[in-house]
Amino acid sequence: MGAQLWRLASLLAAVAAPMTLATTTTTTKAAGSDNESLRTSDAAARLRGPEIFNAVHHAMRQWGSSLHHNGMSFYVATVPEGVLFHHGNHSPDSPAEPDWLAYEIEHAENFARSGPRGPPGGGGGDKGGGPPPPPSPHSGGDDAVEPEPWEPSQYQAVMGAAKPDEPGPRGGDEEPAHGYLHTYKTTRPLQFLYIDGMSGGKTSMGTLDTQDYLLRGMNSSTIAQQQASGKPPKPRGPRVKGAKGAKGGGPMGERERAVALCALCKEWDLQGVIRMEAGFEIIKCDFSDGLEAVQVLQRPDKQDRGGGGGGGGGGGGGPHRRKWTLNSVEYARGISERYQGIGASRTLVDYSSMVSAFFYPVDLSNPDPRRPDLPRLSSVSAADLALIKKDLGAVIAERRGPSTLSGSGGAVDWQGVSDMIVGRYADRIQFMAQKIDSMEQMTQMVDFLLTLYIDYSEAEPSKPAAVQRCRDFYLSTVHPVTEADRLIKAGFEVVTNQICTSLFEVRDLLTETSPGSLPMWALPAAKVVMHDLMKFLQWTRFKRCPPCSVSEICLIPMWPMGTVEEYNAPRCTDGSDAEDGIPYWEWGGPGEKPPHKS
Template sequence: MRFCTLLTGSLAAASAVGARSGELVADSSGPSEEIARLRAPQIFNAVHNAMRQWGSSLHHNGMSFFLATVPEGVLFHHGNDSPLSPTEPEWLAYEIEHAEGFARGRWSGPGGGPGNGPGSGPGRRSRAILEAVDGDDDEVHGYLHVYRTTRTMKYIYVDGMGAGKTSMGTLDSQDRILRGKKPDDEEQAPWIRDQGDKEPVPKPPSGGGPRDERQRATDLCELAQEWGLDGIIRMEAGFEIIQCDFSDLEQVQALQRPDDNRPGPGHRGFGGLEQLRGLAERYQGIGSSRTAIDYSSMDLPRLSSAEQDGLAGIKAYVAKIIPERKDQLSRTVDWQDVTDMIVARYADRLKFMAEGVHTLEVMASEVNFLTNVFIDNRDREDKADKAVERCTYFYLHSVSPVTEPDVLIKAALETTTQRICKVLFQVRQLVVDDPTPDRESLDESVSAVKALMEYLNWVRFKRCPPCAINEVCLIPMWPFGTVDQYNSPRCSNGTVFDGEENYWGRGPGGRPGGGPPRVGDRHKPWSLSGSEL
């Protein structure tokens, strides 16, 4: 899978280190390798998690924009209450299960998904839809559409849980950068503000959807048209596309679905086991080469807090680089492949060293295995710093940067692997090279590896035990999931966890069930409007 990454725009706005509180301050001096190294683990994870449900759910506040390509002949799905193709921007789902949740009749489904728009109620049904219904039948039924791409389609991919309608930062990159909104714009809307546990949450204007999703789609499509793109790719509980013009697609079929209230088996609601199976299939990738991302145009992670002028600079950079990249067929570097190799080599072994090793002998064996390959035993004077250098560049020898974003991504990955290698050789010094290692040596080694894991923040460190055949490993994916499932993913058969605190809070940005989530581990969210990276 290739991703065209518009990564450098955010670095352009974060290219100066502020004097206050050590934070980055918006600046227009251009992309910076220094900032790429400073934000190395965030950049590494943005590349590693791109178009992957698991990583994008745990690191749900997106940081980057990517230019994405969908080839001819790919099937997408859409659920609504009409057999007719939409005539305005609407949502497409990559998976059947995702769209089926919106193939309803007289039901106002979850807003902003691959179906009947955001929270569209009966009042928004068009005259054409009503005329398509038999005169003797006063019901409006749900339809499941299938569309096929008839040419190569170009989209901008917003990473993280970009379709999650929350106040946690999931919409920041779209609203504050692409749409140019200010935090005050949201605070003025009563349906956005937290009303407390006792007050009812006011409803947004009719047809607007949760957190003004309909207007967001309109604004983003205007921008996409200006940039010569076909829409926007985002993720909630499933990947979706805001398709700006359905005339660019071929309608393969539009079949009427069973009524929602039909009795009997096979009519479970949103979030049931079969939908969760579909989501779990995309935990590690969208599959079947359905979307190609060119990492050589990536717009990198941005600052912890930003001036509005700086955010406008990011948007200006994105607007500049898209025309330069979207029609090019030049070679790109698959940086996600590189991150996959690094994570596969180290993740499980680091976790074992941090949590499962209790003797010096086992720790020495593990670190020997990971470091011996970088030591030249012919040279008795071979220094540790030479071995660390070999270790640092081991997975980077096969790649040659093509674009400026490539150079910055490589700097971030180099910084990440250098940190890994330095810690490993530090542990080696403690438990292998030291002639008299003791319990303190082991404790110091474990602490060093735990600190490294905290720095890396890899989603691979958080996994489920093996699940039964009628269960899937479940993490919060908007709009469902609990705080406990975020902290400790566990197997589920799709049943509701009554009484548990909803991860996404209450109100339009989350189902009732508590206030902001309490995140108890290293996978902390990041937001343009907050201070946590």
């Protein structure tokens, strides 16, 4: 009788936050909007609960933002006074136009090297937020072929360089240009728009969707032209103020993109945008506002680039023999220090300011059938995107300013809540799904996780009450302040409800009969429940490497480097093991095929 009551109660508990496991292996389609009536929706937030949870959990974290790289969300973010940033270029002068700042020394050092002068877009130049498409890698993988050396800077292009026919330090065949490493500190708290995911990655996979489709109002045809040519086509629709006369430069219209984003930031009274590639960066719209130069030093004209293997950029379909230099290994090591956070409170994200396409009943499906797991904005109407952008402007106007700068704006630390949930359940769920091989051990683990929520003073403990306690345990003390808080909480409730109902389902499987008489299928059935839960959650913690040695890093694809194999199974490496691999990132050049996930 007790088991039957539990089973009936399980059905009742599921009503509280309905969600099917099948929706999590693909990016879901929400009902189409009626344009003018487009509003944020609790139903949409519940439908995309795992995506909302993961977006919050990965904010300003290199690991999760690299594996779930198609960001769909924006936040107001504050950089406190006294934070150091770095910039590498070929001039001792600070940029006079919008340009980039790196959070990490290793990131900026790659672009502070001496090298041949030449036109924008060539290797060894200043960094403008990312690389243009590299040559298609050779196919094959013959062990007799020497691995190709790879440097992050070899594919980078300047953001604000002069054109080849314009005067300037890069405009001729003169002696090699010197490299300069600039270090700045913030002189007061500065507020930025944080664009999540791999938003600094110049790919045609959707990493730029929130910038090009939503913020810039471009359409698929102009974006496709931009991807194929590497040149910035003129966006259709209303021109963004301040974008007129922008110079070319950088891959896939990066210079034009930076100028357009800074024009928006000027309207919104923000300092620029925070993005991520292989390392977090800021597009700072005005270097003279809020920054003080700490030092500007010329780098050695010739550097010992070291040796070693590994690495790799994106671009084509066949296997590619890769080799890392010492500099590229140490660059990756520096970036890997930010896998779980930017560190030292260098950037404070206002989670209560979140504006996300996941909040709206719009179609985020991917037209590429190979990657249904990646959300896209390519099927969302221009009118709907404009309304989301309008909402974003309203939220920024509400959340920026002294209250959020001082931390008194009532923001909820949703990432802290997500950390508590992931910390309690992630490793145990994975252990139950993949490692446990006895019913006794499975029973002990599930009892350990659920005993907290069961009132044993009752003759027949109420399962709905127990599931609700479990679901709300980490959410009960959270008091939503903004609309974003309410929608985030709705998404989080779906996640915690699925965790709790899955665990109680396993408990039911293992306690239906008397001890010692469980059917042989009970343990495999319990493991299936846990496997399905892992698929539903899509937590990137499940892909963690085992502990690496002190000489190694756990390597994942971080634009512009990485392979399909490293995406599917991140690995420890010290860069000495050059190996074949299919480049992960799609550059959008003619004839290139999209990467796939096995």
